Amino acid sequence: MYKLKYIVIILSWSMVSLAHAQQYVDKSKNDEIKSLIGKEKDITGFGNLDFCVGDVVDQQALIIGAYGGILINKNVMLGVGGYGLATESQFEGFDPENEEIRELNLYGGYAGMLIGFKVFSKEIIHLSVPMIVGAGQLDVSDHNYFELPSGDNDFTLESTSFFVFEPSALLELNISHHFRLGFGVGYRLIRGSTLENLNDEDLSGYSGVVSIQVGKF
Template sequence: MKLLSYLALIVLAFSSMSQKYIDTHDPDDEEIKSLLSKQNDLNAFGAGDLKVGDLMGERALLVGAYGGFIINRRYLFGVAGYGIVTNVEFDGLVQGQTEEKKLNLHGGYGGIIIGWTIAHKELVHLSIPIVLGAGSFEVDDKDFFVNNPADSEFTIENSVFFIAEPGIEAEFNITKYFRLGAGVTYRYISGTELANVKDEDVTGTTAMISFRFGRF
């Protein structure tokens, strides 16, 4: 009986609160709150990134860019793309051969980028970007055509993959239109179908420097 009495009191309390809300709020005078509405602040931005991490046990540099919109100076949404710009060399096998030789890994990835900025008005604040998308790797043999030294390189295998790359960075307000960030990301790659490259060989942490331009 006590439980029923408590439930009845709770229902009456919520009914009273709901009636007061209806009496004091005209639904026709209020706009449904949403992330993308006329009341929100929407600004475009562009950025460039330098990322350093390990691929196939070798230190590699990736260069990329991203751009999109900042909503209410806190929420980020856009597209991003990155590519390997250094020579990633490793020991692997060419199909049909039994001895390992030096091979090279090339590729990149891209997709959507979302993020959040914490305490954006402070001189130093936190930014949390997340890249979700896909990419492709190819494995090349630079000495495949031994009788043609002018063009001896040949792609022996390639594959697409899925990537999720969350990160965290400390961001500095250099000017009203320029921010400099430094932080780390975790590059998670899944779905590679290569004889010489496994997912764990290209998954790992990355140090990054970011240059972001826009109206902040």
């Protein structure tokens, strides 16, 4: 319930800020009709590299990802992105073949569509709210399943696909007209996984985010 409350707060703030971000004003004419894309058609490209540290199966893990797309009127973001586990996430799980508890490893990632917006993006420090909506794949492996001389002892015990929704809130710093740094938090909501050893709550969680953005701002 607490996690759902935080998500509702983030989405509510997002909708209010998005309505503000969508307004376009042609300063040359005070009576110009406001629209998402103005006469100048201010559409530029951008790319982000994200480093996320947060809970995965009750332990700290590093998730590295990237997203990119177009920035409309310096406020609205549209694009695609993908993220993957960069560190080993180990946990104790049940091996049905050997019928025993063993040390298992989690691998995988997710990708999807990016939507988001920026508030007061012309200011040196401003708010950025990117959101990833998509799907992913996770595998649970046993590194010591086989005892082979070659050392290739891995065996995938189970796999699952899942739905993911990950909103983030970042404070961005304009370093230059083509480079920005962002610092903030995100929440990874996973639903629809079918693993025997782990559930959706084990895979969902908060994370701290450091973001590097390049583009034409």
